[in-house]
Amino acid sequence: MSHDLWEQAKTLFAGGVNSPVRAGVKPFPFYTKSGKGPYLITEDSQRLIDYVLGYGPLILGHAHPKVIEAVKEQIDEGWLYGTPSKTEVELAKLIIKYVPSAEKVRFVNSGTEATMTALRISRGYTGRDKILKFDGNYHGAHDYVLIDAGSAATEFGVPFSQGIPKEVVSTVVICPYNDLECSEKALRRGDIASVIVEPVMGNMGVIPPKDGFLKGLRELTKEHGTLLIFDEVITGFRLGLGGAQSYFKVIPDLTTLGKIIGGGFPIGAICGKREVMDSLTPSGRVFNAGTFNANPISMSAGIATIRELESGNVYVKTEKAATELAEEIDKAIRIPHVVNRVYNFFQFFLGVDRVENAADARKAKRELYVRAHEKLLKSGVFIPPSQFEALFTSSEHNDDIVNESISKFKSVLEDLV
Ligand SMILES: Cc1ncc(COP(=O)(O)O)c(C=O)c1O
Numbered sequence: 165m166s167h168d169l170w171e172q173a174k175t176l177f178a179g180g181v182n183s184p185v186r187a188g189v190k191p192f193p194f195y196t197k198s199g200k201g202p203y204l205i206t207e208d209s210q211r212l213i214d215y216v217l218g219y220g221p222l223i224l225g226h227a228h229p230k231v232i233e234a235v236k237e238q239i240d241e242g243w244l245y246g247t248p249s250k251t252e253v254e255l256a257k258l259i260i261k262y263v264p265s266a267e268k269v270r271f272v273n274s275g276t277e278a279t280m281t282a283l284r285i286s287r288g289y290t291g292r293d294k295i296l297k298f299d300g301n302y303h304g305a306h307d308y309v310l311i312d313a314g315s316a317a318t319e320f321g322v323p324f325s326q327g328i329p330k331e332v333v334s335t336v337v338i339c340p341y342n343d344l345e346c347s348e349k350a351l352r353r354g355d356i357a358s359v360i361v362e363p364v365m366g367n368m369g370v371i372p373p374k375d376g377f378l379k380g381l382r383e384l385t386k387e388h389g390t391l392l393i394f395d396e397v398i399t400g401f402r403l404g405l406g407g408a409q410s411y412f413k414v415i416p417d418l419t420t421l422g423k424i425i426g427g428g429f430p431i432g433a434i435c436g437k438r439e440v441m442d443s444l445t446p447s448g449r450v451f452n453a454g455t456f457n458a459n460p461i462s463m464s465a466g467i468a469t470i471r472e473l474e475s476g477n478v479y480v481k482t483e484k485a486a487t488e489l490a491e492e493i494d495k496a497i498r499i500p501h502v503v504n505r506v507y508n509f510f511q512f513f514l515g516v517d518r519v520e521n522a523a524d525a526r527k528a529k530r531e532l533y534v535r536a537h538e539k540l541l542k543s544g545v546f547i548p549p550s551q552f553e554a555l556f557t558s559s560e561h562n563d564d565i566v567n568e569s570i571s572k573f574k575s576v577l578e579d580l581v
């Protein structure tokens with residue numbers, strides 16, 4: 165039972181968990197026994213409709229047969245070679261085919277490693293030390309980006325983590341999201357190696373870029389010899405095969421990917437212009453390496469996932485599900501609120517009337533959100549336990565699942581005061 169496991173976990177792990185957001189489920193986290201399609205099945209035999217989907221990777225839902233088949237086939241052939249394998253060539257070709265900025269790729273094992281490496285490439289390539297990031301954007305859990313970070317860093321009150329050397333802090337410039345004026349002022353100094361941005365902020369809830377924000381960043385970075393990095397760990401292959409850069413028609417110099425490209429197995433990738441990517445060892449002098457880089461299991465799961473996405477049906481289904489849910493949630497809530505949706509992911513904010521940046525998101529009534537989360541969980545729907553995460557849909561969220569969810573959302577949200 166979940167309660168027994170939680171009692172043991174508290175003695176084994178800091179805060180009882182291995183990634184802090186998971187401790188947000190109250191009074192204690194449920195433990196998952198299995199996942200199938202749109203559902204999680206808990207150790208207490210509760211069946212939950214899942215809108216967390218592993219925090220985004222599972223766009224095909226849990227345990228998709230095509231991914232199972234690909235991974236099983238690969239396991240039979242061995243799973244770690246310490247040499248290149250054809251799976252990495254195939255997945256890189258798919259990424260280069262669909263992601264407009266991608267001419268070369270380096271596979272790593274998490275979004276964190278991807279952004280850490282992309283920032284290092286930008287410093288090596290430009291010979292500059294500073295980077296610009298945006299308040300509330302979350303780029304993983306390494307030193308350069310745990311300053312004004314969203315996601316669990318904000319949820320647990322440490323947007324600025326302890327343990328970051330002040331020398332590192334002095335190289336990070338922060339601007340509000342959607343604020344081009346601040347970015348322009350910072351870039352004018354001519355000492356910024358790269359601007360890293362979530363093209364849709366998905367780690368303070370969901371916050372879309374304002375019209376012209378991404379294009380403005382593209383123009384400013386070009387003008388000032390700064391690289392533009394799109395962190396597409398969430399949006400890559402979610403907003404369509406070409407991710408946010410195709411969706412918004414703005415092409416960065418470097419892109420970081422993760423989540424969906426590994427089909428739910430650990431992965432990260434940096435891709436971008438040939439000349440910039442060639443800064444990496446062994447062709448260049450910016451170091452990156454990894455025992456598990458391009459491991460054949462993650463590669464195979466990623467290939468199987470992208471192959472499923474190629475027909476476009478998954479995008480039609482996920483957008484329909486997210487649109488219907490977001491619209492019905494919007495209608496059901498009777499207090500001031502905002503529902504921010506971009507294509508197939510969204511979040512709702514209570515007690516506020518606009519959310520355009522992290523400061524706006526922090527004003528939302530989080531205690532009401534948490535109450536909604538708890539009541540939904542009791543009724544069989546799992547949404548993120550934190551205001552500062554996103555609800556995702558998968559191809560398994562069909563009309564029946566969406567309609568069942570809507571009636572549950574309605575009965576919870578209509579009563580919130
Ligand atoms: C936009 C973004 N970048 C980077 C990361 C870090 O990825 P990972 O958790 O795989 O290290 C995440 C999520 O965690 C993310 O949402």
Ligand SMILES: N[C@H](C=O)CCC(=O)O
Pocket residue numbers: 183184185219220302315316367398553
């Ligand atoms: N917001 C994070 C990534 O997108 C959630 C994952 C985690 O913190 O465990």
